[in-house]
Amino acid sequence: MTPVVTVVDLHTDIALSKGTVRPVSGVSFTVNKGESLGIVGESGCGKTMTALSIMRLLPPGGRIVGGSIALADVDLVAMDEAGMRRIRGDRVGMIFQDPMTSLNPCMTIGDQVSETVLLHREVTREHARERAAEVLDLVGLPHAKERMNSYPHLLSGGMRQRVVIAMALACDPELLIADEPTTALDATIQKQILELIDDLRTRLDMAVILVTHDLGVIAGHTDRVAVMYAGKIMETSPTPELFANPRHPYTEALFRARPENAGSDRKLYAIPGLPPDLSDPPRGCRFAARCAYATEECRAQEPELTGDNHAFACFHPLGINQQAAPNPPTPLATAQAAAPLLEVRNLVREFPVTSNGVLQRKIGAISAVADVSFTVGAEETFGLVGESGCGKSTISRLLVAADTPTSGSITFDGIEITGKSNRELRKYRGDFQLMFQDPYASLDPRMRVGSILREPLVIQHRGSAVDQENAVVRLLDEVGLPRTALRQYPHEFSGGQRQRIGLARALALRPKLIVADEPVSALDVSVQAQILNLMRDLQREHRLTYVFISHDLSVVRYVATTIGVMYLGKLVEIGPAEQVYTAPVHPYTRGLIDTIPLADPQRERRKSKAGVRGELPSAMNPPSGCRFRTRCPRASDKCAVEEPLMLPFSVQGHRAACHHPLRSPIPLSTSAHTAPPRP
Amino acid sequence: MTAIPAGDATLQHSPKTHGFTRTMSAVLTNKLAVVGLGIIVAFILFCYAGPLIYHTDQIHIELSRAALPPSAAHPLGTNEVGYDQLGRLMVGGQTSLEVGIAAALLATVFGTVWGAIAGYTGSFIDSAMMRVVDALLAVPALFLLLFLASIARPTAWLLILVIALVSWLGPARLVRGAALSLRTRDFVTSARLMGGGPWRAVFRHIAPNAIGIVVVNATFQVADAILVLAALSFLGLGIPPPAANWGDMLSSGISYTYAGYWWLIYPPGLAIVCVVIAFNFLGDALRDSFDVRLQKR
Numbered sequence: 021m022t023p024v025v026t027v028v029d030l031h032t033d034i035a036l037s038k039g040t041v042r043p044v045s046g047v048s049f050t051v052n053k054g055e056s057l058g059i060v061g062e063s064g065c066g067k068t069m070t071a072l073s074i075m076r077l078l079p080p081g082g083r084i085v086g087g088s089i090a091l092a093d094v095d096l097v098a099m100d101e102a103g104m105r106r107i108r109g110d111r112v113g114m115i116f117q118d119p120m121t122s123l124n125p126c127m128t129i130g131d132q133v134s135e136t137v138l139l140h141r142e143v144t145r146e147h148a149r150e151r152a153a154e155v156l157d158l159v160g161l162p163h164a165k166e167r168m169n170s171y172p173h174l175l176s177g178g179m180r181q182r183v184v185i186a187m188a189l190a191c192d193p194e195l196l197i198a199d200e201p202t203t204a205l206d207a208t209i210q211k212q213i214l215e216l217i218d219d220l221r222t223r224l225d226m227a228v229i230l231v232t233h234d235l236g237v238i239a240g241h242t243d244r245v246a247v248m249y250a251g252k253i254m255e256t257s258p259t260p261e262l263f264a265n266p267r268h269p270y271t272e273a274l275f276r277a278r279p280e281n282a283g284s285d286r287k288l289y290a291i292p293g294l295p296p297d298l299s300d301p302p303r304g305c306r307f308a309a310r311c312a313y314a315t316e317e318c319r320a321q322e323p324e325l326t327g328d329n330h331a332f333a334c335f336h337p338l339g340i341n342q343q344a345a346p347n348p349p350t351p352l353a354t355a356q357a358a359a360p361l362l363e364v365r366n367l368v369r370e371f372p373v374t375s376n377g378v379l380q381r382k383i384g385a386i387s388a389v390a391d392v393s394f395t396v397g398a399e400e401t402f403g404l405v406g407e408s409g410c411g412k413s414t415i416s417r418l419l420v421a422a423d424t425p426t427s428g429s430i431t432f433d434g435i436e437i438t439g440k441s442n443r444e445l446r447k448y449r450g451d452f453q454l455m456f457q458d459p460y461a462s463l464d465p466r467m468r469v470g471s472i473l474r475e476p477l478v479i480q481h482r483g484s485a486v487d488q489e490n491a492v493v494r495l496l497d498e499v500g501l502p503r504t505a506l507r508q509y510p511h512e513f514s515g516g517q518r519q520r521i522g523l524a525r526a527l528a529l530r531p532k533l534i535v536a537d538e539p540v541s542a543l544d545v546s547v548q549a550q551i552l553n554l555m556r557d558l559q560r561e562h563r564l565t566y567v568f569i570s571h572d573l574s575v576v577r578y579v580a581t582t583i584g585v586m587y588l589g590k591l592v593e594i595g596p597a598e599q600v601y602t603a604p605v606h607p608y609t610r611g612l613i614d615t616i617p618l619a620d621p622q623r624e625r626r627k628s629k630a631g632v633r634g635e636l637p638s639a640m641n642p643p644s645g646c647r648f649r650t651r652c653p654r655a656s657d658k659c660a661v662e663e664p665l666m667l668p669f670s671v672q673g674h675r676a677a678c679h680h681p682l683r684s685p686i687p688l689s690t691s692a693h694t695a696p697p698r699p
Numbered sequence: 700m701t702a703i704p705a706g707d708a709t710l711q712h713s714p715k716t717h718g719f720t721r722t723m724s725a726v727l728t729n730k731l732a733v734v735g736l737g738i739i740v741a742f743i744l745f746c747y748a749g750p751l752i753y754h755t756d757q758i759h760i761e762l763s764r765a766a767l768p769p770s771a772a773h774p775l776g777t778n779e780v781g782y783d784q785l786g787r788l789m790v791g792g793q794t795s796l797e798v799g800i801a802a803a804l805l806a807t808v809f810g811t812v813w814g815a816i817a818g819y820t821g822s823f824i825d826s827a828m829m830r831v832v833d834a835l836l837a838v839p840a841l842f843l844l845l846f847l848a849s850i851a852r853p854t855a856w857l858l859i860l861v862i863a864l865v866s867w868l869g870p871a872r873l874v875r876g877a878a879l880s881l882r883t884r885d886f887v888t889s890a891r892l893m894g895g896g897p898w899r900a901v902f903r904h905i906a907p908n909a910i911g912i913v914v915v916n917a918t919f920q921v922a923d924a925i926l927v928l929a930a931l932s933f934l935g936l937g938i939p940p941p942a943a944n945w946g947d948m949l950s951s952g953i954s955y956t957y958a959g960y961w962w963l964i965y966p967p968g969l970a971i972v973c974v975v976i977a978f979n980f981l982g983d984a985l986r987d988s989f990d991v992r993l994q995k996r
Contacts, residue, residue: 450894454888466908
């Protein structure tokens with residue numbers, strides 16, 4: 021085992037105008053040749069700064085103040101800038117999070133990949149381009165040679181990330197650092213990219229550092245794990261051991277916060293509070309303030325990272341077989357079978373595509389939502405899942421009448437809301453509200469929280485000024501924010517707190533329905549758990565109905581009573597949550613389930629070959645017949661010709677549209693196929 | 700329900716939550732802004748409090764005292780018709796500042812409302828409104844000013860209107876640009892989903908969020924307006940005597956360049972330069988302080 025990179029007691033500071041932040045304080049690890057180390061933790065824990073320290077690409081004010089980083093034989097801390105430039109891109113390659121911004125839009129991908137080669141190797145332009153074609157082929161870019169002259173905007177997100185990986189690999193680096201390489205990608209693409217990195221590691225015998233917030237990503241794709249919290253490594257061990265037997269309470273908390281591990285009738289374990297402010301870290305164990313097991317000792321003294329193979333920094337480690345108390349129960353919402361609140365019939369939304377000329381001729385249409393029908397019962401949670409671009413966000417906008425459908429109808433509480441003017445809709449708007457995905461963009465940065473929460477009440481003329489103020493205070497209590505928040509601005513809050521404010525605003529008018537469009541996908545797993553718990557509590561309290569939209573099937577499975585799976589504008593499968601999740605019928609649903617990264621190394625490795633392959637086709641020219649057929653392992657000629665109908669698969673309303681389902685449908689006579697389909 | 704525990708760092712450090720206080724404290728940490736603000740305050744004191752202490756006659760011509768060099772009796776000398784130059788600088792500054800600030804305010808408010816409405820509504824209303832702006836931009840400002848100033852006898856109010864008429868186009872385009880991106884933001888959508896109408900979106904969400912660029916632009920507008928007034932006066936189309944402004948003073952001083960009457964040229968010239976630069980400093984600092992995200996670091 022030859023160590024490729026050895027980091028010893030690394031300390032990194034970032035000087036800001038208001039003091040110094042210490043995002044990395046005493047991190048040590050070694051990565052051997054051909055080995056993969058996963059660094060995991062919440063955001064703001066110093067993971068990325070550790071990676072950037074190795075590259076010596078710290079943000080302005082950032083500086084390594086102590087420790088050493090040895091790349092094979094050279095010390096990177098002492099290296100001058102010119103020397104570092106020779107190392108970056110040559111001996112150490114890096115993959116950044118967002119493939120949309122890490123490629124230069126003005127350069128062809130061939131030029132971008134060969135640029136790295138030209139910088140580090142004494143070769144001609146032709147040789148560099150040959151090498152570029154070779155690595156682009158290596159990372160699985162289809163028709164790499166022909167694509168050399170394409171510009172990045174012509175490629176999909178997953179393809180761009182492959183190009184970014186090719187750039188990192190162009191000079192055969194000894195070490196590859198991947199900083200959240202798949203966070204901006206869909207689960208189906210994430211799986212393909214992670215497998216690619218794995219495969220390249222074994223083939224090229226590289227060392228890999230995989231930085232991620234997702235324990236599931238770590239499980240299947242790393243040999244060792246380091247759990248970071250507040251700038252320190254809390255626990256580190258070989259991957260299977262950490263997952264089988266986490267010793268540090270923080271690691272355990274991260275596990276318990278994952279919705280895939282919780283029964284849908286149990287609360288998620290939410291780590292209370294937030295990571296500490298790293299400009300003034302607490303004395304003692306840094307996790308003590310949020311730890312369920314902390315004692316006086318933890319607050320007074322800092323535990324050392326001890327142990328050989330499986331090291332952890334804790335005075336009160338969890339025992340080998342010590343089972344934590346199960347999460348408290350939370351009753352699952354159940355549909356009031358008698359009363360459908362929302363009925364969607366044959367919904368179609370097409371966006372015209374116009375030519376660039378002055379006349380803007382219509383040259384086609386993007387079929388974002390194509391003939392979707394479903395019913396949502398009062399007080400249930402309807403979960404809608406699918407890859408990005410499948411039309412789920414378009415549906416959310418249609419449901420709250422932010423957009424008008426091309427055809428079809430939406431009936432809310434017995435009232436047809438399509439085709440009504442804005443003026444007519446105004447009086448119904450209080451009954452259905454939208455909760456946004458991005459907690460940063462959905463709150464007006466110039467308004468205090470008090471005014472933000474009061475705005476809906478003012479618009480709808482609910483009560484007097486005093487009533488409104490009381491209502492706002494009550495809302496803050498309900499979502500668990502202190503009353504001091506009233507006078508603060510949104511930017512003073514963390515992402516999770518902002519999402520609480522967003523939820524409070526959606527609740528202000530006491531709606532019957534809340535459409536939540538990816539409400540937790542911008543949040544850390546621990547904060548995600550807080551918000552999901554809160555949403556379920558509020559649902560019970562206020563008899564709410566949710567339409568919960570997410571790309572993450574494990575989150576939807578946890579919150580939803582009914583799941584609808586969308587693919588390229590079509591609803592392909594719908595049914596009771598447990599049935600869809602445990603016994604899917606449509607090959608696409610099966611594939612989606614297989615792409616969820618599980619926090620269990622054995623299961624994760626076992627399903628390595630399953631999952632949806634390829635990428636979502638263009639919605640402008642959707643495939644004929646079944647739209648999934650281009651990626652479907654079971655597709656036949658029939659699928660290209662005939663569009664499959666929704667067929668029943670259980671009497672509880674489990675239905676799917678597939679010519680070759682994973683099990684046969686129940687006979688039509690026993691189901692009420694002609695009756696309105698009830699989930 | 701999970702209450703936010705006590706160890707919540709982000710909720711505690713917020714003594715500076717008032718918008719104005721926060722802006723001011725951010726401005727005051729910027730040294731250039733303090734300098735700019737200091738110069739502006741000094742000039743305001745000079746122009747308005749100065750005449751209360753330093754009494755001069757700025758009405759009656761006294762040719763026997765014409766063009767005296769600086770002396771104890773007249774610290775900055777006298778001009779070609781015998782007015783005390785220091786006293787005239789104070790009185791002239793009043794007009795320059797008043798016209799400058801008033802014209803900038805008028806232009807900014809009108810331009811902001813115009814731009815916000817155009818940007819929010821989009822479609823053909825936007826096109827129509829912005830073509831009006833383009834058409835006015837196509838007319839040379841100086842030509843327009845000369846034309847208007849020549850058909851009517853200039854007064855301070857007329858000048859304010861005329862200067863505002865040519866300078867609201869800049870803020871209108873800026874705000875329209877900002878509104879185009881702001882109207883697609885989630886918080887504007889959310890106001891609409893609560894049932895809020897277009898006026899609320901424009902005045903409660905879009906205009907306040909464009910306020911950063913608006914205020915910054917306004918300070919530059921003040922500087923510009925003072926310069927335009929100076930230019931107009933320089934061309935002899937300013938407010939007629941005995942009223943005075945810095946541009947007027949500079950223009951009449953220039954004719955005596957070869958006579959060596961430097962005290963007629965440098966003081967008003969420097970005053971214009973200082974005030975314009977001071978407003979620009981302030982504008983830069985305000986731009987930084989209005990960007991909430993820049994403050995976090």
